[in-house]
Amino acid sequence: MKMTVAAPEVVRTIADLRSKIAEYRLRAGPAAKVGFVPTMGYLHEGHASLIRRSAAENGLTVLSVFVNPLQFGPNEDFERYPRDEKRDYAVAAEAGANLIFMPQVEEMYPRPMQTSISVRGVTERLCGASRPGHFDGVAVVVTKLLNIVAPDRAYFGLKDAQQVAVISRMAEDLNMPVEIVPCPIVRDADGLALSSRNVYLSAEERSQALVLSQALKKVPEWIEDGATAPELTGRIARLIRTKPLADIDYVEVLSYPALEPLAETLPLKQARERILVALAVRFGKTRLIDNVLIG
Known part of the structure; x- marks a missing residue:
């Protein structure tokens, strides 16, 4: 069952998001399918392509916009990472998102984390070697988001192919009930990968x-x-x-x-x-x- 096409709703709290997803599943019944697109915002056509695919394959599409501090190392660009909620809302609405989860850091991490998640092997080369701890932060936030949304499918762009490999292995190792869907790189007309x-x-x-x-x-x-x-x-x-x-x-x-x-x-x-x-x-x-x- 497809959710009625309407302007997407912005949700700020975990409790509210869970409630709205549960309401959709109850209304849609056994055929209910939820797609999820996790992002750090400042959306572009690459993100929009993920949202459109989710909207085509699922009755409800949830988008998250959250700049995750755990995946930024010292002297990286957490504070200056581009943020624009109005832009993100417009892109998400045009692409077909139904719910947009925009939590504050305090909502996702109300107290210091004492739980870590480490995916060995696939994190030890490429960006894992250049940015120590980066993928541990990615694994934590993706696990939290998957637990919050409980989607049937989650969509990730292959521009960060290592991230897709890490999340796919984590989901498989931990028997997470979600299909990880890799999606092609989207490029500008001149060939530069969108970022x-x-x-x-x-x-x-x-x-x-x-x-x-x-x-x-x-x-x-x-x-x-x-x-x-x-x-x-x-x-x-x-x-x-x-x-x-x-x-x-x-x-x-x-x-x-x-x-x-x-x-x-x-x-x-x-x-x-x-x-x-x-x-x-x-x-x-x-x-x-x-x-x-x-x-």
């Missing part, structure tokens, strides 16, 4: 940042040419370094979703695993991530 942090970029930084998608676009060709993992990362890094403002954090080629290194001497076109080519690069103070999945 709330793109707003930080100066005009010149943004122009040079296009090298990320340009490099990733060449990956299938380089793999077909017989490149090994080290050769591929070397080619990508050399191309990125042609841009003077680019400061590479990492360029890695790993199996997906296990995120394990691949044999260094094996041409990647002979690999049996699905391949993730992932990178993180700073332009000025802005750290951008991007990736491509092969296979």
